Amino acid sequence: MMSDSLKWWQKSVVYQVYPKSFNDSNDDGVGDLNGITEKLNYIKELGADIIWLNPIYDSPHIDNGYDISNYRTIDSSLGTMTDFDQLLKKAHELGLKIILDLVVNHTSDQHPWFKESQKSKNNPYHDYYIWKDPVNNHEPNNWGSSFGGSSWEYVNTVGQYYLHLFAKQQPDLNWENSKVRQEVFDIMRFWLNKGIDGFRMDVINLISKKADFPDGPVVQQKKFGDYYYGAANGPKVHDYLKEMNSQVLRHYDVVTVGETPHTNIEEAVKYVDRRRHELDMVFHFDHMHLDYGKYGKFSKNRFKLKDLKIVLSRWQTEMAKHHGWNSLYWSNHDQARAVSRFGDDGKYRVVSAKMLGTLLHMMQGTPYIFEGEEIGMTNLHDTRISDYNDLETLDVYKRFQNDYHLSKEDIMKTIHMKSRDNARTPMQWSDSKNAGFSSFNRTWLKVNSNFKDINVDQAKKDPNSVFYYYQKLIWLRHNYSIVTTGEYRLIDNNSQVFSYERVNSDEILLVICSFAHETIQYKVPIDLKQLKHKVLISNGDHYEWDDNGNIILQPYAAVVYLIKTKQEY
Missing domain, CATH: 3.90.400.10 (Oligo-1,6-glucosidase; Domain 2)
Structure with a gap:
């Protein structure tokens, strides 16, 4: 069980902003820094504590800003350094913290x-x-x-x-060169001295490669995602991060989260064990890989709930055991929309979005909300390949046509499910032109056609919306210490339900989340059914259990009970 002396970031909720797609303040079709400043009160109203900004630096935008040509200047499409300074100042005045993307495995070839x-x-x-x-x-x-x-x-x-592990315009830096490391550390100090509150570190586990650069298995070359062989979690990566921590990070009260693809739990704990002084959290991909198949990410598989239980439960228990801390997320700028991938974006969009939020936010760790998740934004569906901007998506389209000879219809079905542009479409603020994102005639990426029905204005008018449900989830995390400190215990007694307990010395949180499309019955564990309890939050009504501990759950039901084990209410 965790100590009560938590760091500020362990009690926080992160809201991720994709700057190009959040809010366009100067009506050129592209989101910008001033647009984010205009919406700070919205993020504050939701209840988030930290804003993570995707790259805002000078870039040719081959990979939408992850190809950086100058780490110390703001990309002109997003604004100026004065605009950033104003954004940081106003965020801090509202009690919001700002973390930036640190992209130092590679640069732009224009650097x-x-x-x-x-x-x-x-x-x-x-x-x-x-x-x-x-x-x-x-x-x-x-x-x-x-x-x-x-x-x-x-x-x-x-x-x-x-x-170049990524596009040819993104050459990999040589971290073996101590001068490179010092250049990176100087860049970090530049932004930390401005007052930012931390970094999300892009593919940080790739910065150390195997010295002999071994060939990957031949069979692997026929698969998608083969570029990590010999590159992930290399022999000196922990030395580099310890050096970064010693020379830079330990001198500031900040938070760090590392993106670590192809990293299992045994390797991940080395990055985040507090006693090792490397990173605070990592983003793992184990739950993101559950629907992978023949074509890797771009397969049309659906995840299996039993696998999701195993993966998320293992990360919960192992991180706690090894003095680590989880980052909790369903989606981000590189993944499909959560409700489309893990829920039901049709008939049960609202209740399944709430259920997914419940499942994640009641776990131990720091939750990350990707812009639009809090109103249940969905994947794109009625699109053509010409509507897409993403380098990865366009490459997959060509590979599927030329190498695998798939039909355009099958290719587009896959792209509708997995393209990164599903997450990057403009934020849906209202039912007006371009979803209120911009008044320009053309936005940098097509607005999702369902914006008339799914938007912030509509959500804030509806007391039962996903927005207000997320607001309450965040409030519970801020006000009930058991959400951050309670021990996690999986209850695996129903094949259609993900349920677990969070336990401390005198309380239990019982979290029940149904993934069923139909009404089902759930049985409360026998040791809990006689205890005094109350519902903290639910996405439906009448979730009381009967004398035998049975609960009737509606489709995609979610309910959280607070149970007192030592005293009555």
């Missing part, structure tokens, strides 16, 4: 370091990146890029290949 790097092997910046000589007139190994093709690009001027 001055890389432009110098490719001039000559003798250039002092050449060793800022990972360059390798050809092997038998071919690439140094068989690694594939995340966005298709080889992860190596040949440059005639130096007669070498550089590594």
Whole structure:
């Protein structure tokens, strides 16, 4: 069981803002920093404590800002440094904290370091990146890029290949070079000295590669996502993070969360064990991989509830056992919309969105809400490939056509399910033009066509909306310490229900979440049914259990009971 002396970020809820898609203040079709400032009161009203901003730095936007050409300037499409300073000031005045994306596994190929790097092997910046000589007139190994093709690009001027685990315009930095590490640490200090409250670190577990750059298995080359072989959780990654913590992070009261793809729980605890002084949290992907199949992420599988129980429960128990802390999320800028992927975005959109929120927010860890999740925004459906902007989506469309010879209809079904642009569509504020996001004739990405029915204005007029339900979930976390400190225990007594307890010395939270499309019966554990209890929150009515401990659950029901084990109410 956790100590009561928690860090501020352990009691917090994070709201993720994708700047290009949040709010357009100058009516050019692209969201911006001033647009975020205009909506700070909305985030405060929801109850969130921390705002995570996706990259706001100068970028050619090959990968929507994750290809950075200058870490110390604001991208002109988003505003100016003055705009950022004003955003940070107003957020702090409202009691909101700001964390930024730190993208330092790679830069843009337009970054001055890389432009110098490719001039000559003798250039002092050449060793800022990972360059390798050809092997038998071919690439140094068989690694594939995340966005298709080889992860190596040949440059005639130096007669070498550089590594890019992502797009060819995103060359990987060479963290073996101590000068690179010091450059990164200086960038971090620049923003921390401005007063930001922490970093989300993009693919931070990829910064150390295996020294011999081994080939991946041949069979792996036929799969999607093969680029992590020999790159994830490399031999020096923990040394680098300890150095980062010692030289930078420990001198500021901030929070860090690392994105760590292809990292199991045994490896993850090394990053977040408080005694190791590396990171505060990591984003794992185990629950994101439950619906993967033949085509990796871009498969049309549906997750299995039994697998979801195993994965989330394991992360709950193992993190607590190893002095770690969970980051809790259903979706983000790289994933499909939560209610479409894990719930039902049709008839049961509202109740299933509330159920998913309940399941996640009552667990131990720091919850992350991706913009629009709190009003139940959904995936796109009625779209053509020309409506998409995402590099990954466009690459998959071509690969499915050219390599797998799938029909356009099948390809679009998959894209409707899994494209990253599902999450990146403009925020739906109202039922007016462009969902109130912008008055410009054309937005940078198509607005979801269901904005007339799903928007903030509509949600705030309805006392039973997803928005107010999320608001209450956040309030419960802030006001009931058991939500942050209680021990987690899975109750696996129903194949259609995810239920668990949070336990402390004199209370129990009983959380019951149905994934069934129909009305079902649930039986309360025998040791609880005679105890005094009250409903803290539910997405329906009449969830009292009878004398035998039976509860009738409506489709996608969610209910949380507070049970006193030592005293009556």
